[in-house]
Amino acid sequence: MASSPLINQPWLKYLPLCIRRRVEGQVYLQNVVGNTAWQFGDQILRMGVGLLVGIWLARYLGPEQFGLFSYALAFTALFTAIAGLGMDDIVVRDVVRAPEKRYEILGTAFGLRMVSGAISFMVAMVVIVLLRPEDTLSHWLVGIVAAGSLFHGFFIIEFWFHSQVQAKYMVMAKGSAFFLCALVKVGMILMELPLIAFAWVTLLEVILGAFGLIAVYLSKAERLSLWRWRYQAAAKMLRDSWPLMLSAVVIMIYLRIDQILLGELAGNEAVGIYSVAVRLSEVWYFIPAAIYWSVYPAIVEAKGISEELFYERLQKLYRLMVFSSYALALPVVFVAQWLVPFLFGEAYGQAGVMLGVLIWSNVFVSLEMARSSFLTVMNWTRMYLVTVVLGCLLNIALNLWLIPIYGGIGAAVASLVAYWFAAHGSCFLFRQLRPTGRMLSSALVNPRFW
Template sequence: MPESDTKGIFARQAVWMFLARSLRLLAVLFAGVWVSRYLGPEGFGRFSYALSFVALFSAIAHLGSDDILVREFIVRPEGVGTRTILGSSIILRGCSGLTMAIVALVSGAVVAGPHVMPLIIVFVLAGFAESLARVFEKYLEAHGLGRFLACGQAVAGFLSVSATCWAITQGAGIWFLAVTRGAESVALLILLAIVSLRALGGISFRVDTRFIGRVLRQSWPLAVTSVFVLLYMRIDQVMLRHYMGEASVGHYSAAVRLVEVCFFVPMVLANALFPAVLAVREDQGGLYRLRTQVLHDAMLWLGLAVAIGMTLLARPMIVLVFGKEYRAAAPVLRYYAWCAPLVFVGIVRGKWLVSEQLNRWQLLFGGSAAFVNVALNCLLIPRLGMQGAALATLSAQFTTVVVAPLAFSAVRPAALYAVRSASLIASGRRLLRFFLAHVADGRRASTEQGSSSCND
C-alpha cells in the first residue's frame, strides 16, 4: 500500500475512534459521577476498591499481548493467516481469562471480605469478557476498521450507561450497579465479534499451537510488566482501604477518575497512529524516528494541558462534578494530575519497545515502578494520607518513564524521546513543522488527483 494511503487510512481511523470514544466517555463519566453521588464516599469507596482489586489480576487475562497481536495482524508471518491468528488468540485469551478468574476469586475470598466479594465476582466475569473482546479490537485496529470498533464501543457504553441510570432511578443496590457496569464488557464482546466475523466472511478459525507458543514467549515479559503497572496504578486504592477505610478510597477514587478519564486520548491516538509509524520502520528509518519523536511530543503537550488545567481548577472541578461531600479529593487531584504527562508519554514508549522487540525491558521498568510505589505508599500514606498515595504514584510514573530507561544503553532512546519532548520550545516547533508538512502533502495529493481526473 502506498505510504500516503497508509497515512490516510490510519488518520481517518484516529478521527473515528477519537470522536466515538469521546462521546462514550462523556456518558460513562456522567454515569460514574451519578453513581458516586448516589453511593456517597463510603459506598463509592467499596465499589472502587472492588474494581481496583480485580484490576490487579487483569494482566493475567490480557497477557500483555495486545500490541503483539496488532503487529502479527499487520505483518502476518509466513504460513500464518488472519484466521489462524484470530482463532489462536481467542483460545489463548480464553485460557488466560479463566486463570485470572480463579486467582482473583480465591484471593478475594481470602482478603476482601464478604461484603465486597459479590462485587468482585461481577467484575471478574466482566474482565473475562473484556479479555476476549480485545482480540477482536486488535484485529479491527490493525486492518484500519477503527470506525466499526469505535461504533461498537460507543453502543456498548451507551447500553451500560442507560442501564446504570435506570438502576439509580429505581433505587437499586450497589451489586446491581456493578452488574450494569460489567454488562458493557459483555455487550462489547458480542458486538465486536459480530463485526469481525462479517469482515472475515464467516466463522472459520484455525488454531496453531506454534503461533500460541511464539506469542507466549514474546508476551510473557509484557504480561509480568502489566502486573507491575497495575500494581503501581491500583495498589494505592487497596492500601488506602487498609490504612484509612473505604471513605478515603471514595475520595481518592474521585480524583483519580477525573484524571484517568483523559487517558483515552493518548490510547486512541497511539492505537490509531502507531501502525502508520510501524509501516515505515523497515524502509524509511529517518521518517520512522521522526514520527516516533513527534508522537512523543504530542503526548507530552497533551498531558501538560491536562495537568495544568486540573491543578488550577482542582477544587471547583471536584465540587462541581462530585459534590461537596468529595471536597477532600481536591488536594489529591492537584498531585495526581501530574501523572498525565508521564502516562501519555509512557503509552507511546510501550509501543516503541514492542516495535523494537525490546519487550523484556518493560519487565525492569514495571518492576522498579511497582517497588517505588509500594515502598512510598507504606511510607507516605500513614504520614500524608491520600496526598501521600498520589505522590507515590507520581514518583513511580517518573521512575518507569525516565529514570529506569536512562540507566541502560539498550533502551536509552526510549528515555531520550521523552527528554527531547520535555524541551518544550523545540518539541512545539517540531510538531508545527510536521503538521504543516502533512497538510502540504494532503493538498499536493488532492491536486494531483484532480489533475488526473481532468486528464481522464
C-alpha cells in the same frame, strides 16, 4: 485541487485550516487523523456520559459505598491484566507483518485468552477470600466484575481492527454497549437499587461489548470459523508476550495499588474520595490511547523501511503525546479544587488537591505508552518489564511511606513519582534505553502537535 487526497476525505473539511494544510496530500497522516478522530469522538462522548453518570453514582452511593465499589474494580483490574496475556501489541504487530496468517494469529490468540480469562477469574476469587475472609459483599462484587474475564477472548477482534486502522467498527460495537449500560445505571439509581446491582451492569457491558465486536467482524465478511489454533504459533506468541503480560500485571499493580493500600490503611471512605480524583485524571487516557493505536501500525511499517523513518516517527509520537498531555494538565490544575466539590459535592472536596497532582501523571502515562511501541517493535519486551517492575516497586514503597502520613494526597504524590520513573527516569539506568531517554527529554521540553 479536485484530485487532492484532502478533498477525497470528507471528514477533513471539519478540521481547523492549519491542520488541513498539514495533512493535505499525506495519505498516511490522513489515515492516522481519521482513525484517531473516530476514537476521540467515541471517547469524548464516553467521557461526557460516563462523567455525568459517575457523578450521580458517587453522590448516590456516598464515599463509603463508592469507595468499596472502587476497591472492587481496582482489585479486579489486577487480575484482568493476567487474562490479557500482554498480547495486544503482539497480535497487531504480527497481523501487520503477515496479513496472510491473520486467521491463525487470531484463532491462537483467542484460545490463549479464553484459558487465561478462566484462570484469572479463579485466582481473583481465591485472593479476595484470603484477603477479606469475612467481607461477603466484597466477595460478590469482585466475583461479578471478574467474571468479565471469561469473555475477554472475543476482544481479540478489537486488535484486528487496530491492525487495519479501522477504529470506527470498534467504536460502534463497544460504544453501543457502553451507552446502553449507562442508561441502565441511571434507571437503577432512580429505582434506588443496592450497590451489587451496579456490579452486574459492569459485567453486562463486557458481555454486550464482546457480542458487538463479533457482529461488526461478521459484517465485514469475516468468519470466526476460519480462525485456527496452532500450537507453534501459541508458543511463539507466549514467548513474545509473556514479558508484556507480566508488564501489564505490574502496570495494573502500580496503577491500582494506591487505591488498594489506601483501602487497607485508611478505609473505604478514603478510597471513595481518592477514586474521584483518579477517575477525573484517568478519564483522559483515551487521548494517548487513540493516538497510539492510530500510529502504531505505521511505526511497525517504518521499521521495515528505514531506521531514519522509524526514529523520526517515534520522535513525532513522543512530542505529540507530551503536547496533548500539557494541553490537558495546565487548565485542570487551575480549576481542580473548585471543580471537584462542584460536581461531586463537599463530601469529596479533598479530591480536588489530589486531582491537581494526579493530572500530571498523564504526561508520563502517555510517554510510557508511546515508548512501548518502540520496545515492542524492537522485541525488547523484557526491558519494558524491568522498567515497569522498578516503577511498581517504587510506587508500593512510596505509598506505604506516604499514605499513613498524608492519606490520599500521599498516594497521589507516590503515583506521580512512580509514573515518571517508569516512563522516563528508568531509561537512564540502562545503556540501551539512554537514546530513548534523550528523545523523551526532548519531547518534554519541546512538545509539538506534529
